[in-house]
Amino acid sequence: MQLAIADWMASGNFERHLRRMTKLYRQRCEVMDKSLRGFQAQGYDIQYIKPQGGMAYWVDLKRDVSQLPKKLLQAGINAHTEQNFCHSPRALYTHIRLGFAGQAEQDIEQGLNALFDLL
Numbered sequence: 001m002q003l004a005i006a007d008w009m010a011s012g013n014f015e016r017h018l019r020r021m022t023k024l025y026r027q028r029c030e031v032m033d034k035s036l037r038g039f040q041a042q043g044y045d046i047q048y049i050k051p052q053g054g055m056a057y058w059v060d061l062k063r064d065v066s067q068l069p070k071k072l073l074q075a076g077i078n079a080h081t082e083q084n085f086c087h088s089p090r091a092l093y094t095h096i097r098l099g100f101a102g103q104a105e106q107d108i109e110q111g112l113n114a115l116f117d118l119l
Contacts, residue, residue, distance in 0.1 A: 025055060028100040028108060032057055035112045044116060055101035058082075061119065066093050071118050077111060 008014055033050050036059065040046060047060040065081045072079050082095035096115075100108055 025101050028103065028105060031105045031108050032098065032100040032112075035109050039112070039116055044119070056097050056099040058095050058097055060095050062094055063119075064092055064094065065096055068096065068118070072115070075114055075118060077114055077118075079115065 029051070036046065036048055036057070045062050047062065048057050051057060066083060068081055080097045082093040103111065
């Protein structure tokens with residue numbers, strides 16, 4: 001396996017793969033940003049910072065999201081709220097982590113529509 005990967009990297013295919021995936025992830029990041037801005041324009045009180053790297057957004061829904069994972073699971077939506085990442089308990093969790101890298105553009109939009117319908 002290691003020799004196969006070494007050959008792949010030596011052939012230049014790894015760099016081509018990185019360029020292709022970087023472009024794809026950038027496009028998906030833009031779709032997520034555009035969609036979230038659309039929800040803000042519709043009056044949803046949310047806040048986020050477009051990530052400079054990584055493959056997910058942290059969105060502050062400005063409301064308690066501690067019960068949201070159950071609702072999301074019932075709706076077939078896989079998303080994580082802030083309590084999954086906090087090591088010390090807090091009185092109020094308001095953030096949700098929304099990954100975009102593994103989602104097709106239309107799935108990002110459909111998923112966000114379903115998520116905001118639940119809110």
